[in-house]
Amino acid sequence: MHNYIEFLEGHLGEIQYGWDKDSEGNILPFQIVKYKKGPFSGTVTYSTLGLSKQNLVSPISKKEIRQELIFVSYANFGDKNIPGILQHVGLQAINNNVAYLRGDVIGPYGRLFEQSSLEALYASIPVYFRETFQAFKVDGDLPIIQTWLFPITFDEAKFIKENGWDEFENRLVELDPDLVDFKRQNIIR
Structure with a gap:
């Protein structure tokens, strides 16, 4: 795990602090950590750390996957619900x-x-980051995949279910919304 932390800090900056308990004081099977940097100026990154200790299963291929979850926000947004969101989603995966x-x-x-x-x-794949960030290769083990989670609207979620994720990503490329702005407008009209 030591080399993996170096990999993360090499891409995201030094770990500032983290959470190892939920809002009720229960110890989690993984941590949530906040890094000094994000993919561009004025942003910070959060991630799960230790979720990848458990091999999860792809619902499509049934292959085992080691995964950590990534979340980006503007630095001036504050932590708000971000640790709780990552805790909930990580626990759901486990x-x-x-x-x-x-x-x-x-x-x-x-x-x-x-x-x-x-x-x-x-x-999604973490497209706001360098391509080298997508996976951490581990000798003799499965790579650790970085999965970027970003918030979407109800209408965007509905659009994806009805039209597929590739059509949604085509819209993202076409309209180029700021996916780190949590007050952004819906891109589905």
């Missing part, structure tokens, strides 16, 4: 023994943040 794949929609759960219309999460 409890179901299922990895999140590109294009998966988690939720909708209702508003994730105050004054925001974002209600669900979308699982």
